[in-house]
Amino acid sequence: MKEITRRKFLVASTATVGALSFWELGHYALAASKSNVTDGSPQSAVLGKERVIYTADAFCASECGLQVTTYNGVISTIYGNPHVPYNAGTTCAKGVSGKQVVYSPYRLKYPMIRVGARGEGKFRRASWEEVSRYIATKLEAIKQQYGPETVIMDGGDMTDQPPYWRLFYYFGSPNCTQHGAICDTPRRLGPYIIEGGLRIEPDLMRPVLVRQPDGSLKNDYSYANKMIIYVGWNPFTATRINYESRGTVAAKQNGAKVVVVDPAFSNTAAQADWWLPIRPGTDADLFATMLRYILTNNNPQDPERQYLDPRFQDYSVGWPEFETAFRSWWTKSDPINNLPYFSLQWAQERTGLAAQDIATLAHEFGSKKPAALVWGMNGTGHHFNGEVVSTLGTVLNVITGNFDARGGAIDTALVRSNKGGNGGSKQIKSQMITRTVNGKTIKGLAWDLEMDNNGAWPAAFWGALGAYPKQMSEGVQINYGPFAGYHYPIKAFFVRGGNPANSASTEQRWAEVLSAKDGSGDYQIPLTVYVDNAYLETGLYADVILPEASFMERMGLSDIYPSEPVMYLREPVVPPQFEAKNQVEIMNILAKALHDAGDPDIQGADFWDRYHSEEDFWNEALLEAPGRTNVGEPLPYPRYPVGYKLLGTPESLEKGQVSIDHTKKIVQGVPLTVAWLRDHHGVAVWPMAWERYKAPSGGIIATKSGKFEFHFGFLDAVNKYIANRPVPYMLNQVGWTRYPTTFFWYETVWNPYTNPAYTQYRTQYPFQLISGRIHQSMSATQYVDWLGRISEEHLWMPLNDAKTFHPVVTTGQGGEKIAGIHHLRQGAWSIAVIQMNPVDGQRLGLRTGDLVRLVNPLKQETKGKVFLSELIRPGVLRVPPGSGGRLTPGMGQTYEYRSITPSSNRLLDPNLSSPITGMSTFNDMVVKVIKI
Amino acid sequence: MGMLTGETRKLEQLAVLHRLYSDAPDASLPLLLSRVASQGALWEALARSAQDSAALATLSTEWTTLFEGPGRIAVPLFGSVYLDHGLLMGSSTQEVLAAYAKYGLIPEGKIPADHLAFELGFCGFLTAQGHVDALSERSDFAKRWMWSWVPAMTEALHAASDTPFFRELAQLTLTIVQHLSQSE
Numbered sequence A: 001m002k003e004i005t006r007r008k009f010l011v012a013s014t015a016t017v018g019a020l021s022f023w024e025l026g027h028y029a030l031a032a033s034k035s036n037v038t039d040g041s042p043q044s045a046v047l048g049k050e051r052v053i054y055t056a057d058a059f060c061a062s063e064c065g066l067q068v069t070t071y072n073g074v075i076s077t078i079y080g081n082p083h084v085p086y087n088a089g090t091t092c093a094k095g096v097s098g099k100q101v102v103y104s105p106y107r108l109k110y111p112m113i114r115v116g117a118r119g120e121g122k123f124r125r126a127s128w129e130e131v132s133r134y135i136a137t138k139l140e141a142i143k144q145q146y147g148p149e150t151v152i153m154d155g156g157d158m159t160d161q162p163p164y165w166r167l168f169y170y171f172g173s174p175n176c177t178q179h180g181a182i183c184d185t186p187r188r189l190g191p192y193i194i195e196g197g198l199r200i201e202p203d204l205m206r207p208v209l210v211r212q213p214d215g216s217l218k219n220d221y222s223y224a225n226k227m228i229i230y231v232g233w234n235p236f237t238a239t240r241i242n243y244e245s246r247g248t249v250a251a252k253q254n255g256a257k258v259v260v261v262d263p264a265f266s267n268t269a270a271q272a273d274w275w276l277p278i279r280p281g282t283d284a285d286l287f288a289t290m291l292r293y294i295l296t297n298n299n300p301q302d303p304e305r306q307y308l309d310p311r312f313q314d315y316s317v318g319w320p321e322f323e324t325a326f327r328s329w330w331t332k333s334d335p336i337n338n339l340p341y342f343s344l345q346w347a348q349e350r351t352g353l354a355a356q357d358i359a360t361l362a363h364e365f366g367s368k369k370p371a372a373l374v375w376g377m378n379g380t381g382h383h384f385n386g387e388v389v390s391t392l393g394t395v396l397n398v399i400t401g402n403f404d405a406r407g408g409a410i411d412t413a414l415v416r417s418n419k420g421g422n423g424g425s426k427q428i429k430s431q432m433i434t435r436t437v438n439g440k441t442i443k444g445l446a447w448d449l450e451m452d453n454n455g456a457w458p459a460a461f462w463g464a465l466g467a468y469p470k471q472m473s474e475g476v477q478i479n480y481g482p483f484a485g486y487h488y489p490i491k492a493f494f495v496r497g498g499n500p501a502n503s504a505s506t507e508q509r510w511a512e513v514l515s516a517k518d519g520s521g522d523y524q525i526p527l528t529v530y531v532d533n534a535y536l537e538t539g540l541y542a543d544v545i546l547p548e549a550s551f552m553e554r555m556g557l558s559d560i561y562p563s564e565p566v567m568y569l570r571e572p573v574v575p576p577q578f579e580a581k582n583q584v585e586i587m588n589i590l591a592k593a594l595h596d597a598g599d600p601d602i603q604g605a606d607f608w609d610r611y612h613s614e615e616d617f618w619n620e621a622l623l624e625a626p627g628r629t630n631v632g633e634p635l636p637y638p639r640y641p642v643g644y645k646l647l648g649t650p651e652s653l654e655k656g657q658v659s660i661d662h663t664k665k666i667v668q669g670v671p672l673t674v675a676w677l678r679d680h681h682g683v684a685v686w687p688m689a690w691e692r693y694k695a696p697s698g699g700i701i702a703t704k705s706g707k708f709e710f711h712f713g714f715l716d717a718v719n720k721y722i723a724n725r726p727v728p729y730m731l732n733q734v735g736w737t738r739y740p741t742t743f744f745w746y747e748t749v750w751n752p753y754t755n756p757a758y759t760q761y762r763t764q765y766p767f768q769l770i771s772g773r774i775h776q777s778m779s780a781t782q783y784v785d786w787l788g789r790i791s792e793e794h795l796w797m798p799l800n801d802a803k804t805f806h807p808v809v810t811t812g813q814g815g816e817k818i819a820g821i822h823h824l825r826q827g828a829w830s831i832a833v834i835q836m837n838p839v840d841g842q843r844l845g846l847r848t849g850d851l852v853r854l855v856n857p858l859k860q861e862t863k864g865k866v867f868l869s870e871l872i873r874p875g876v877l878r879v880p881p882g883s884g885g886r887l888t889p890g891m892g893q894t895y896e897y898r899s900i901t902p903s904s905n906r907l908l909d910p911n912l913s914s915p916i917t918g919m920s921t922f923n924d925m926v927v928k929v930i931k932i
Numbered sequence B: 001m002g003m004l005t006g007e008t009r010k011l012e013q014l015a016v017l018h019r020l021y022s023d024a025p026d027a028s029l030p031l032l033l034s035r036v037a038s039q040g041a042l043w044e045a046l047a048r049s050a051q052d053s054a055a056l057a058t059l060s061t062e063w064t065t066l067f068e069g070p071g072r073i074a075v076p077l078f079g080s081v082y083l084d085h086g087l088l089m090g091s092s093t094q095e096v097l098a099a100y101a102k103y104g105l106i107p108e109g110k111i112p113a114d115h116l117a118f119e120l121g122f123c124g125f126l127t128a129q130g131h132v133d134a135l136s137e138r139s140d141f142a143k144r145w146m147w148s149w150v151p152a153m154t155e156a157l158h159a160a161s162d163t164p165f166f167r168e169l170a171q172l173t174l175t176i177v178q179h180l181s182q183s184e
Ligand code: SF4
Pocket: A057, A058, A059, A060, A061, A062, A063, A064, A087, A090, A091, A092, A093, A094, A095, A096, A239, A240, A242
């Protein structure tokens, strides 16, 4: 009902009940029920009954399968979906908290437009019509004046962002990104350049569907693992790969040896046979020394020392070059300790581990097969030199024959199901554009203006989100490709389901750039849009807030980390409440508004006429599932030729309901659809196999050569691309003029124990500061109150002060205050703390609960309470990342304690990002501790 | 509140209160309030607080922050937040929905049925029926599904704002809901 009608009515006859009564008007109209009860309305609740719906979580990137029961249209219970092998019926505490999000009174409910200054948090409610017109008008003006490339779309931390990418790629911006670009790119570099994948995990997902000798398919529950080494990886607390926690215990019970290398005695370490408390930032040292030990002591004649599996050479290129380059370092001495690189003694000095332990670890890894060496996200991926770690780690898994071996190490990115290409990248990679560069008209692809790969980060294959504040304030300098010499500013930032202002590099830099003004007092970035169902820090800087349907109210597909192709459905469990909309609806609404504003690149045929519902969109994506080849042992489908690409439902492939294209080498079964998934407990599972890289006709390795590349073809190509052009600034920082194409080494930053440039800080800043991820305390889930109460790993502890408060209120004058109706007693609520070894505490006269300042050499600081704990190495402080010092009232109690909780993201070095992938230096800093 | 002399007046007041909880204050508000200003000291005070057009903009921003967000609003206007452990769509929401359904009514749109504005509207609907059964249903409904949480809401509103307008609104709401929930 139009607002104007109601107002006219009220003004005309406040109390007189006329043709339309006041209860029939406005946002809160009551209507005759017959015409309004539909299955799609939450109001159908009273007419409903019990239903079971299979869907997928979105509280972390695991995206576990869920089985949700609704009663009368309202969510009642949440369990893991037992039919999804990825999590096999299990969930974590977050997974069962979905109701707290969907039914939170604090979720984003309506489109809103900013009325105060950015950062103030003042908005007014608006209609979808108004906000879409507002956004479209601004985007079109920006496109006209500066070009579409000046708009960044950050699709956030869930894998169902393709509708947004599609919109912005068609709009003409090549700058579509996602949270993965800031999460752990150094951790993925090694797999990417050596075998074309991203994430190596132990072969622990069970059950897996395996072809039996009699031709049948059966679930296999057995564990073949002999050794698992987790380095800076804590699946028991940072539960990112759901099956790893239960799988690790099961494999251990089955005789596998589990080793955890971590400065902290994590929950995973507590389950391990052996804990090695390494000094932070020295994982590369450990891996290089293991590699040297293995190469030196390998002896094919000695059954105890057959570390190398020589067959890897049949599937690789460039190994002799790599080995020679690696060995060439053995005779050099390290300026920090005058010891030869990668020797046991050298490693002992740097890692703080005993030389004998390192030798034992290398020996056992080389001899206990199958084994997996796994390195973690924030442990290693968040160090400046995580790129060295992941490269050496991949090498170690490959040369020992553990790669894709049964019970060994699987690169999940190479074997997961495909889910299509309707995110619009084909469009942006084929659209021809012109730009004037140095007075000349240049033609090229819209893709050639992509800000990272043509700008400062030509090898950042997933983009360098951590370096965005720099580009946002300085503009993008295109140095490579046809448009070399072109410079453009960033004029709009559209972020969905992500919170970069809190989690992507130096917090205060994001606040600065998002609220920076130009000479005339206008915002330098004239449009910021925030799409989510929770109000987080980045939302504070938004001009427009769009309420997105929560993960229980929208559709998507999950497939992230399994060891075999699996695809499961995120099915809307309840319809979106309030005015929230799903991604496909938002894409279509904005597309229509852009079209109406005169954008010639946005047409109905690509959006609203093509996708009438979200199901249409995801059905199109499913056409490419599973998209993996028929390879490995045992062969998934012996009835089809080896090496052919498989498409279609597991059922049709099994029954032979296929057509085979021998030219294209495709076996096409009945295409998978949302409806098929719905009819099959929400999940499609295709067979598992191992040794999938060995097929003569081409296996799973996704490098250009189809082989393990120890001569990195990808970086070679990047070098050619940047030849004779300016050297990327971070390469200069590590003393390179081009990207390394074989073994490389550089030191991490802000580490006084390994990098001579920082030894001067050893005395004055005696602590290394690292982060420890606590799964249930991460960003958006902190507003689920019961998760906030759970204590964990001496990092997230009930050190709250007693407090009487009501959720914070921003007053009309821009101030804020707390009104009191909730009482929280002392010690009843867990908050982020600073974990410190008691030896250090004693030396500084500190006790658990003392408030301290952490100050770094860059004069940045943060505050928090100390928690003395034996779980951490002396000389190291550990804090949960992104969990303290929160700035938005959306975070609830976490926000109330913002002045006594630390934020390590305030202490990063904003000028340094890892040289190849552009990752922020989340885990490289030294601090001193000052008692308050 | 002796000035609430007849059901017509009550209906008029419900209409204005419904408006006050439906939308942020805007330019239409002063005229609207001026019509009920004579109905008691609280109405009069409220009308006075909303007179100044400069103040309206500030009131509007504060209204949005208090009731609509974004984020952790100080004063949720949904019954189940108070009656069902802080969440929306609790069993009380279903009961409220069932009460509407008995009269063939259902909320339009996708906002949970126990928002105060819906409940005030429902009371208005029952009042307008003008017969004894409806009025008795009104007091039952108000007692069970409004009086059970509105005092907590108005306390939160009183605590969250020291702006006279909102304090008066809290007081007025409490008085009206209390009155509605008394047996006819
Ligand atoms: S591991 Fe992640 S996806 Fe799985 S239940 Fe927990 S939060 Fe959800």
